[in-house]
Amino acid sequence: MFDQNYKFTVTDRFLEYVKIDTQSDDEAAGFPTTLKQLDLSRKLVAELLELGLKDALMDDNGYVMATLPSNTTKDVPVIGFVAHVDTSPAVSGKDVKTIIHKNYQVTDIKLPGNPDAVIDVANNPDLKDMKGFDIITTDGTTLLGADDKAGIAEIMDAVNYLLAHPEIKHGTIKICFTPDEEVGRGTEKFDVAKFGAKYAYTIDGSTRGEVETETFCADAVIIDFIGKNVHPGYAKGKMINSIKMASSFIESLPKSSLTPETTEGREGYVHPITINGTEEKTTVKMIIRDFVTEKLKEYENMLEKLVKESVEKFPGARYEFKVIEQYRNMKYVLNDHPKVEEYAIEALNRLGIKPIQSAIRGGTDGAKLSFMGLPTPNLFAGGHNFHAITEWVAVQDLEAAVKLIVTLAQVWEEKS
Numbered sequence: 001m002f003d004q005n006y007k008f009t010v011t012d013r014f015l016e017y018v019k020i021d022t023q024s025d026d027e028a029a030g031f032p033t034t035l036k037q038l039d040l041s042r043k044l045v046a047e048l049l050e051l052g053l054k055d056a057l058m059d060d061n062g063y064v065m066a067t068l069p070s071n072t073t074k075d076v077p078v079i080g081f082v083a084h085v086d087t088s089p090a091v092s093g094k095d096v097k098t099i100i101h102k103n104y105q106v107t108d109i110k111l112p113g114n115p116d117a118v119i120d121v122a123n124n125p126d127l128k129d130m131k132g133f134d135i136i137t138t139d140g141t142t143l144l145g146a147d148d149k150a151g152i153a154e155i156m157d158a159v160n161y162l163l164a165h166p167e168i169k170h171g172t173i174k175i176c177f178t179p180d181e182e183v184g185r186g187t188e189k190f191d192v193a194k195f196g197a198k199y200a201y202t203i204d205g206s207t208r209g210e211v212e213t214e215t216f217c218a219d220a221v222i223i224d225f226i227g228k229n230v231h232p233g234y235a236k237g238k239m240i241n242s243i244k245m246a247s248s249f250i251e252s253l254p255k256s257s258l259t260p261e262t263t264e265g266r267e268g269y270v271h272p273i274t275i276n277g278t279e280e281k282t283t284v285k286m287i288i289r290d291f292v293t294e295k296l297k298e299y300e301n302m303l304e305k306l307v308k309e310s311v312e313k314f315p316g317a318r319y320e321f322k323v324i325e326q327y328r329n330m331k332y333v334l335n336d337h338p339k340v341e342e343y344a345i346e347a348l349n350r351l352g353i354k355p356i357q358s359a360i361r362g363g364t365d366g367a368k369l370s371f372m373g374l375p376t377p378n379l380f381a382g383g384h385n386f387h388a389i390t391e392w393v394a395v396q397d398l399e400a401a402v403k404l405i406v407t408l409a410q411v412w413e414e415k416s
C-alpha cells in the first residue's frame with residue numbers, strides 16, 4: 001500500500017525544473033543540440049547525489065545515469081526509468097511562468113498572458129476527469145515543459161519515496177535522463193550496456209493510465225527525379241524538366257486514403273514532406289508509416305510504381321528511389337517480453353487506475369531502445385497538449401505517476 005501520509009515532492013520539483021530552459025534544436029548538428037539542456041542535467045545529478053544515489057553522473061554526451069541499489073535478497077531483473085530533459089523546438093520554454101489553478105471546476109481555462117490561449121473543455125475532454133484537481137499551466141506565453149519534466153520529477157520523487165520507505169522491497173533500479181528526445185536523437189548516444197537495465201519504461205506519455213507498447217513502423221523515402229537542363233531559349237526537343245516529373249508523381253499519390261489527413265487509429269500512410277528542385281533534378285522526401293513492417297514494403301512498391309509511371313512520360317529521364325529505415329513498432333520486441341507490459345498493468349490495477357492501452361501514431365525513444373536491446377514501453381506522465389502553449393498537467397496526476405513507478409518496482413520484486 002502506498003503511504004497515505006507521504007508528502008510528495010513531485011510538484012515542487014516540477015515547478016523548479018520548468019524554470020530551466022532546456023529547448024533542443026533540430027537544426028543543430030552537434031550533440032547535445034543545445035548546451036542549456038545540461039543546466040537541468042547537472043542539477044539532477046546534484047539532486048540524485050543529495051538523495052544518496054552515489055554513482056549519479058552525467059556522461060560526456062549529457063546523459064544522466066544513477067542507480068538505486070536493490071534492498072531485497074531476491075534476484076530481480078534490473079529495471080530502468082527514463083525521461084528526457086529537453087523541450088520541443090516548436091515553442092519557447094524560456095521564462096516559464098506557472099499558474100496553479102486549484103480545485104479546478106471543469107471550466108475553460110483562460111491563460112492571462114495571451115488572449116488567444118484558452119484551454120477549453122471542448123478540445124480537452126480529459127479536463128472532465130479533473131474536477132477538484134489542481135491544474136498547472138503557464139501564463140500562455142510559453143510552453144510548460146511537462147513533456148517531459150513531469151516524467152523527470154515523477155522519477156525523482158519515486159526515488160525519494162523508495163529511499164524513505166526501506167520496507168518496500170525492490171530490485172536494482174536504474175535512472176536515465178536523456179537530452180534531445182524532441183529532435184529524435186534521444187537514444188543516439190544512449191549507452192545501453194552501461195545503463196545495465198534489463199527492461200525499462202519511459203515516463204513520457206500523457207493521460208493517466210496510459211501504457212503504450214506499440215509505435216509506428218517508419219521509413220523515409222527519398223526520390224530523385226533526374227531530367228536535363230538546357231538554356232530555355234534553346235531547349236526545344238532537349239530539356240527534360242524534373243519539376244514537372246515530380247509534380248506528376250505528387251499528383252498521382254492517393255488522396256482519399258493513405259494520407260495523414262485521412263487516417264487514424266491503426267491506419268498507415270505515405271506522406272510527402274518536402275520537395276526541392278530545379279529543371280535538372282527534383283528531390284521529393286516522403287515518410288511512410290504503418291504498424292506492420294510488411295505494409296511499409298507494400299507502400300514503397302506502390303510509390304515506386306507511381307514514380308516509374310511519371311518518369312516514363314518524360315523520355316530520357318530517370319529516377320533514383322531510396323528507402324531509409326527509421327524505426328520499427330516496439331511491439332515486435334515487447335511480444336518476447338510480455339511481463340514488461342503485464343507488470344505495468346498490474347501496478348495500475350493495484351492503484352485503481354484504469355489502464356489505457358493505445359498504439360502511438362509516432363515513435364518513442366523507448367521504441368528505439370527496444371531495438372537496441374532494452375525493451376521499453378512508455379507510461380503516462382500526466383501532461384497534455386504537448387508542444388503547445390496550452391500544455392497542462394494536474395498535480396494529482398503527477399502524484400499518480402509517482403505511485404505507479406513505486407508500485408511497479410514493488411510488483412517486479414514480488415513476482416521475481
Ligand SMILES: [Zn+2]
Nearest residue numbers: 147148181204
Ligand atoms: Zn516527451
